[in-house]
Amino acid sequence: MTTYARIIGVGSYLPERILTNAELEKMVDTSDDWITSRTGIRQRHIAAPAQLTSDLATQASRHALDYAGIDASSLDLIILATTTPDRIFPSTACLVQERLGAPRCPAFDLQAVCTGFVYALSIADKFIRTGSAKRALVIGAETFSHLVDWTDRGTCVLFGDGAGAAILEASSEPGIYSTHLYAEGQYNASLTAQGYVSEGCLQGGSGFTYMNGGEVFKLAVTNMSAAAEEALIANNFNVNDLDWLVPHQANTRILSAVAKKLQIAEEKVVQTVAHHGNTSAASVPLALDTAVRDGRIQAGHLLMLSAMGGGFTWGSAVLRF
Numbered sequence: 001m002t003t004y005a006r007i008i009g010v011g012s013y014l015p016e017r018i019l020t021n022a023e024l025e026k027m028v029d030t031s032d033d034w035i036t037s038r039t040g041i042r043q044r045h046i047a048a049p050a051q052l053t054s055d056l057a058t059q060a061s062r063h064a065l066d067y068a069g070i071d072a073s074s075l076d077l078i079i080l081a082t083t084t085p086d087r088i089f090p091s092t093a094c095l096v097q098e099r100l101g102a103p104r105c106p107a108f109d110l111q112a113v114c115t116g117f118v119y120a121l122s123i124a125d126k127f128i129r130t131g132s133a134k135r136a137l138v139i140g141a142e143t144f145s146h147l148v149d150w151t152d153r154g155t156c157v158l159f160g161d162g163a164g165a166a167i168l169e170a171s172s173e174p175g176i177y178s179t180h181l182y183a184e185g186q187y188n189a190s191l192t193a194q195g196y197v198s199e200g201c202l203q204g205g206s207g208f209t210y211m212n213g214g215e216v217f218k219l220a221v222t223n224m225s226a227a228a229e230e231a232l233i234a235n236n237f238n239v240n241d242l243d244w245l246v247p248h249q250a251n252t253r254i255l256s257a258v259a260k261k262l263q264i265a266e267e268k269v270v271q272t273v274a275h276h277g278n279t280s281a282a283s284v285p286l287a288l289d290t291a292v293r294d295g296r297i298q299a300g301h302l303l304m305l306s307a308m309g310g311g312f313t314w315g316s317a318v319l320r321f
């Protein structure tokens with residue numbers, strides 16, 4: 001009998017502080033009109049100075065555990081996707097594990113930038129399918145504002161902070177049907193924060209985000225739709241079988257172009273980018289939790305998750321909620 005990984009709980013957390021486009025107008029040479037027309041973003045949440053990725057991740061995880069009605073001590077795997085870990089080491093996943101009270105289960109971070117949650121979901125799926133885990137907590141959490149140069153209008157208007165989480169459990173019913181993951185390291189310089197730490201200091205480049213926006217835009221559309229199409233074909237699904245596309249929330253123009261390429265109605269595309277901005281690894285689980293809690297996504301719905309990020313990395317997951 002096939003064992004599938006099913007989502008039994010979702011949760012998210014956003015820091016209290018909201019940064020509006022009007023405030024950004026006072027910080028850099030930009031306008032609400034430019035930001036909304038080019039990106040669809042109206043506001044983003046920004047972590048407080050002392051609030052780190054583990055703080056957001058722990059809150060999102062608690063909400064997911066409450067939703068599932070389970071105790072953290074019953075988890076046997078934690079994977080945390082992030083680009084903005086609390087520390088160089090140990091992993092942020094270990095910090096969250098301690099706070100949740102999930103002793104001894106393996107816990108590690110995963111770095112695939114905005115594709116991180118889809119990568120993490122894929123790995124957790126494989127642990128569950130092979131019988132190595134029965135219950136997994138998968139988190140996407142970011143304090144991406146730490147990597148933002150607030151004087152660079154080309155990037156500072158785009159990003160926000162937040163966290164989303166999902167609990168997966170072994171089941172005889174699907175669940176996750178498949179995941180498809182990709183990377184093309186040749187594009188490493190197109191979206192990057194180049195520095196590294198040595199001798200106690202940042203070396204080798206900047207700690208701020210650099211992005212070739214045009215290139216990211218084009219490849220995000222191509223790759224996110226290709227990964228979704230591949231997942232449909234692999235499972236003999238038609239695009240009309242999908243109840244919802246839950247894509248990485250980068251930009252409404254990217255989401256519209258992906259919807260057009262896939263020939264899926266825009267009403268079936270979960271869009272939260274207007275309120276959250278681009279939260280990198282947190283964006284897909286944040287969008288998922290938002291749409292579950294507002295009643296759009298319901299039990300039994302067929303979902304396509306699709307993401308693209310630095311690396312470049314990209315991928316998709318098709319699942320029955």
Ligand code: UT7
Pocket residue numbers: 029030031034035038039114153154155157211212213214216217220250251278280308309310
């Ligand atoms: O997870 C993946 C992460 N990355 C993304 O999702 C971003 C993908 N890329 C994009 O979303 C778009 O490329 C952007 C929104 C970043 C930029 O939109 P665009 O339509 O490609 O604009 P552009 O970069 O071609 O810039 C057009 C103009 C430029 O001025 P000039 O050279 O035409 O005079 C920019 O300097 O807009 C200017 N500009 C701005 N103006 C006002 C760039 N940023 C801003 C700004 N406010 N914030």
